[in-house]
Amino acid sequence: MSARIDLGGTVALVTGASRGLGRSIALALGEAGADLALAARNREDLERTAADAAKHGVRAEIFLADLTAPAAIEALVADAERAFGRVDVLVNNAGIAGREVPVHELSAEDWDRVLAVNLRAPALCAGAVARGMIARRRGRIVNVASIGGLTPLARMAPYCAAKAGLVQLTRVMALELARHGVQVNCVCPGYFATPMNEEFFATRAGQDVIQRSIPMRRLGEPAELAPAVVLLASDGASFMTGSVVVVDGGHTLT
């Protein structure tokens, strides 16, 4: 599908592009013709994504950034804008699951870490790119939230609270930026096979979760999320803003 959407002349900044869903999203955006600013902390993994994206004939540059640091986010956006001249599309994908324990066993540090990566970072990143987008009256922001932002997942309170916040951040920013020509949408993935959860889903308990809670009875493959993001990054989404696109094999139906 991404091969039929033309993102030529578009500059996309993808956070968490070193592996998992972010890598897959970056490759699909590159396949559609977007030049890529790829951000994460692991240089080697980012370089692999960049090299694979470049096979599509696009320009792909890596930017090392720990998104828990607000100054690093400002620097990331400034560096990407300097390198490419502008950022047309931001995909806020970087995220962490956090420790899986009930709320009464969580520490302040557990809360701070998950909220910093999964909510504060995308908010600051979106704010930083929005300034340039408003000036150019053009831009698309796609947030990677989660079904955990729509439905409760036991032992994952910080994650669910952060992702619910990210869904609502999407809607607030969409409302604020619509008149400036900037669209803000989010995708809510269900369970996908990535390094974030491969250990759990390899266990008996993980297999039980798949059979019990996913009507399609399988995990998603990363390449099955990317087309929704490519669409939201493209003119195909020209009248979409504040949308919450669920890609979950039917998980939230149960």
Ligand SMILES: NC(=O)c1ccc[n+]([C@@H]2O[C@H](COP(=O)([O-])OP(=O)(O)OC[C@H]3O[C@@H](n4cnc5c(N)ncnc54)[C@H](OP(=O)(O)O)[C@@H]3O)[C@@H](O)[C@H]2O)c1
């Ligand atoms: N997999 C799923 O089933 C699933 C379901 C729903 C939603 N999601 C969401 O999808 C997104 C991607 O998840 P994934 O499964 O692909 O996870 P993953 O394989 O663990 O990848 C996470 C990415 O985020 C980056 N990252 C983490 N902490 C960071 C930090 N402090 N600064 C900069 N980058 C950071 C990682 O890069 P470095 O380690 O190199 O920094 C990596 O590229 C997340 O927002 C996640 O919540 C995933």
